[in-house]
Structures are given as C-alpha cells and as structure tokens.
Amino acid sequence: MKVLLTGGAGFIGRNLVEAYLNRGDEVVVVDIKAAHTEFEWLSDCIVYGVDIRDVAFIEIVKKEKPDLINHHAAQIDVQSAIKDPIKDASINILGTINVLEACRAVPGCRLIYPSSAAIYGTPEYLGVDELHPIRPLSMYGISKYNPEEYIRTYANLYGIRYTIFRYANVYGQYQDPKGEGGVICVLMNSALKKDSFTIFGDGEQTRDFVHVADITAANLLASDESFNDVFNISTGKATSLLETIQLMEEVAGFELEKQIKDERKGDIKHSYLTNHKALAQMGLDTTNRY
Template identity: 50%
Template sequence: MKVLVTGGAGFIGSHIVDQLIARGDQVVIVDNLSSGKESQVNPDAVFYNVDITSPDLHAVMEQERPEVVIHQAAQIHVNTSVDNPSLDANINILGSINLLEGCRKAGVKKVVYASSAAVYGTPAYLPVDERHPIGPLSGYGVSKYTVEHYLSVYHHLYGLNYTVLRYANVYGLRQDPRGEGGVISIFIDKVLGREPLTIFGDGEQTRDYIYVEDIARANLSAIERGDGEVLNVGTGVSTSLNEVVRLFDEIAGVKHEVNYGPDRAGDIKHSYFNNEKVRRVLDWEPRVSLREGLAKTYAYYQAEYRKMGKEQ
C-alpha cells in the first residue's frame, strides 16, 4: 500500500513512517521542515519538502497517487494559536482543506487525521469519552475540531473515508525538549541540564501520557479500521506531575529540585481519556507503561546530549 504522511519528518509522523516501512508499505513524506528534521526522514521513504498550504501539494499527490493519507502536519502550539490565530488557522484549517482537495483530485481512499484532547476544553466529567461536550479554550482546539467537520463533509460529498484520532499527551523519542513541547520533554531537558524543574501549581494536576510508538500503532490500525469514527487515543491512566517527577528521580537515580509556582490562568487541572472505544474499534491497546516510556526517552536524550558534548 502507498501511504502519504504529512509531517512525516516530525516527532509523531517520523515514528508512523518508520512503522509503515517496517511492515512493507510504500511511504511518501510531505514536510516543510518548519519543526520536522531532515535527519528524521526515513531513507526508504520518498520525501518532498512541501508546505501543506502550497498549491505544489496537489502536484505531489497527483504524481504519487497514495491510497491513504495520514495527516500529522500542523501548527501544534496552543500559545501560538492564541498569539497568532490567523497563522494557526491558515496552517491547520486552510492547509487541511488544501490537502483534502488534493485527496479528492488524486483519488485517495482514506484520511487518518491527528486531532487533539484540546477540542474538549475543561472536562465536565472524567474520564473524557468521545461523547464529551466540545468546548475548546484556544484557537488550536478550534482549528483541530474544524477539520473534523471538513472530513465529514468530504466523506458525504466525495466518499472520502476517514478516521479521527484525538491524541492525549504524547511524549517520547524525537520530541524537541528545547521547544514549546510537552511537559515531559521539557522536564527531560531540565533533568539532563541539571536544572531545577518548574511546576505551576501544586503538582497534583493530572494528564494522560501516551508513548509515541503507541500513537503510531493506532494510526496504522486506523488505515484498515474505524471508518467514520472519532476515537480518543490515550492510556486511560491519570498521572500527576508530582508522580512524573518521582519517576524521573527513580530512573535517573537523583532527587531533582522542584520549584513550585502559582497556578497558570486557564490551565486545566485534571484530564484523562476513556479509551474503551479505540480499544474496541481499532483492536489496539497501549503497550508501553509510563515508567518504561520515560526510561526509553531519558536514555535516548542522554545519548543525544552526550553527542553534543554536554556534561550529565
């Protein structure tokens, strides 16, 4: 099968590409390398340095004619969507529409779309299931949810199949620890730099942390399953920041200094998924525990920092 992965040089997309190639698929990557890295491009994939908002995307799709598109490319930062909502909408909404038009013209059979827990906003109840009310608190959440509607429209108008995967908090290898990434990648950067960790609030706020390779496997499962479904992809486990710090202490064999600051306005206190539907529909389950995933991630970045000549 030929699969096109947008954002295939990025954190999550590169893992999806690796798993596709490992199972024998032909893979085409479209990535403008704004956050993805050329070093993360699998050498067995065909790579195009093209922006999803560009008309050039259609020429790529007409030439390659993939059967399936896995859409990972996005503006992913909540703060950016607040500070520059036009940029967020241009990439996440208009870029996705441009991609869907390319799918229509190139005869693509299915799109697997990366959405987000951000569409839900502050949970009205826990765990959050797919029937939970939608109430995004940022332009990012709005843009992710808007594309879900466009997928439904393109299905009804043109017969384009789709599966929406709403991600919990993804972490793991290749996530940029020095950017505006997830809390775990930021913590790792501080831990390896022997700097104090900063937690806003009391540290008892909880999230659903899922390892990137489990997310990638869900995307592969969705190629053959889950047509027309919206699925929460998470572990279904609630973990506090204080517990994350405790695990880092255990893995690194060091007691880390933690500075607690005031709560940040707008931060959600508790959030985690009900993942019963994705388990059933995709015949999928998370395999990597948080402790195992943190240990793998810590070892990966420890090796990377040593390559850069940084002392640990």
C-alpha cells in the same frame, strides 16, 4: 501500500515513518521542515519540503496517488496559537482543507487525521469519552476540532473514507522538548542536564500520558482499514505532574531543582480520556503497556 505522510519530520511523524517502512509500505513525506534540511531517517522516503497550504501540495498528491494520506503536519503549540491565532488557523484549518482537496483529487484515497484532547476543554466528567461536549479553552483546541467537521462533510459529499483520532498527551522517542505533550521530555532533559524544571501552577494538574507506540499502533490499524469514525487514543489514566516528577527523580536518583510559575492561560487542570471505543471497535491493544 503507498502512504503520504504530512509532518513526517516531526515527533509522531518520525515514529510513523519508521513503522510504515518496517512493514514495507512506500512512504512519501511532505514537511516544511524538510525544505532546507535533510533528515537521515527520511532517506528511504520520497520527501517534499513543501507547505501543506500550497497549491503545489495538491499537485504532489495528484502525482504520487497515495492510497492513504496520514495528515500529521500541524502547528502544535497552545501558547503560539494564543499569540498568533491567524497563523495557527491557517496551518491547522486551511492546511487541512487543502489536504482534503488533495485527497478528493485521487479516487479512493483515504485519510487519517489526529485531533487532540485539547478540543474537550475543561472536562465536565472524567474520563472524557468521544461524546463529551466540545468546549476548547484555546485557539489550538478550536483549530484541531474544526477540521474534524470538514472531514465529516467531505466524507458525506465525496465519500472520502477517514479515521479521526483524538490523542491525549503523547510522549516517547524522538520527541522535542517543546510542544503540546512535551512535559515528560522536558523533565528528562532537565534530569539529564541537571537543569531546573519549571512547574506552571501547583503541580497537581493531571494528564493522560500516552506512549507513542500506542499512537503508532492505532495509526497502523487505521491505515489498513478506515473506520469513518472518531477515537480517543489514550491510557484512560490520570497522572499528576508532581507524581511524574517524583517518578523521574526516582529514576534519576536525585531531586530536581524546581521553579514555580503561574498557571498558563489555556492549560486544562485535570484531564484523562477513556479509550474503550478504540479498544472495542478498532481492536487496539494496549494491555502490555498499561
């Protein structure tokens, strides 16, 4: 299979590159970060350092004729989205429309799109399922949700087959300490460097921390078969920041120095997502992990 992966130089993208190459797929990566930097893990891929919003992107897709576009390129920072909503919307919404235009230019080309738990806003109930109301608290939540509607509309109009995921907070190998779900990575960095760790708010906030191996497994399932549906990819469990810190301190063998700052705007207090639909309908198996 030929997969065109946007955002292949990023955290989840790098994990996906590895997984696709391991099973013998042909991988084409489009990532703006590759415009001026060579990444050794992309050496077995065809790489384009191009912006997904460029017309050049559509030409690349027409030339490469992938079976699947796995669209992981995005502006992922909640605080940056609040500071510069136009840039956020431009990359996440207009960028995805360009990806859809490219997808429909190649007959039979399918799509995977990763949305986010951020679209649900403050949960009206826990665990949040796929039918929960969409009430984002930040521009990022809006710009991740809006493309879902474009995808459904393109599917209705042009028959594009797709799978949409809504990831909880992803952690694991190759993660950058910045970013949406980076708290575990930031904690590990603080422990390794013996730096102080900043807690925003009282530390009682809970998150659903899902390992990137489960994200990869879900993506591989949806690469072979498009489900034309939306699935939470999560653990179905809530873990508080204080619990996470305590675990990290147990592993590190010392107490971390902590700084307490005000709660950040746009941050959700409690959240965990049910994963029943992905387990039942996609056959996703997370039993070895949780």
